[in-house]
Amino acid sequence: MKKFGGNDIKVLMVIVAIGLLLVMIYVFYPRKAASSVDVLVDGKCVGTYDLSVDAIIPIEVNGTVTNTLEICDGKAFMSDATCPDKLCMKQGKISHQGETIVCLPNKIVIQVNSDDMSEFDSVAK
């Protein structure tokens, strides 16, 4: 087996640098104030809700309610889910443009919108 040497230190340093860069991009990425959230089931938008209005929104997948989205104080979060791991509930509250809550088992994505989505987003989609 190879000894731990200079090559390893170089590669690990590059990896740490890339990681820090990615986090910096994430932290300093300009976020526009958001106005609404889209609810997407299986990639299709099934509803758009205003973030300034408090609401409790049941989300239906194939006719049965699987998740409950709650909007409170301008923030949206998943308050209930039928899936066993409840990861969507652990993803917390979202209120900035581009933030998402994802429920993989039920194929639900909650996505924050702003009034003017940038050019890049429409192309990348």
Next chain:
Amino acid sequence: MKRRVSYLGLFLALALVFSYIENLIPFFFGVPGMKLGLTNAVILLVLYSLGTKDAYLVSVLRVLLAGFMFGNAFSIIYSLAGGLLSLTVMCLLKKMNKLHLITISVCGGIFHNLGQILVAVFVVENVYLFGYFPFLFLGGALTGFLIGVVSSEILKRTKSIFYL
């Protein structure tokens, strides 16, 4: 040949036990879905003691069996994407023979998360998922490092047993 088969069975059982442990005790790193990747230690051991082909065999069988026992169809797809991408990267790096196991494990951890997020982007058809990538990148590197240290220590001490 007989020894190889029995080792494969042993490693597969070990990988399944680790999958089970990770299911019982979620090592939570603050990022949803983040795992320690204990099974990757087994895959690394197979890769270094038995070889590339056997590592793929154990990896795929582990994902399928663990998926049927503790998961569902979706978790199989995610694990398979992550596991195969990370194993492929680790095999290539090992073939280059320039890097230590720990570094290779770090790269494997990162690519495991990359594979999973790629599948997730396709499943929910939403590119915004890549927003999680900075955390998954660092998380993969950290867990990969821990697993790499553990595996290299195990290999050091079990070398004489495993080399067939």
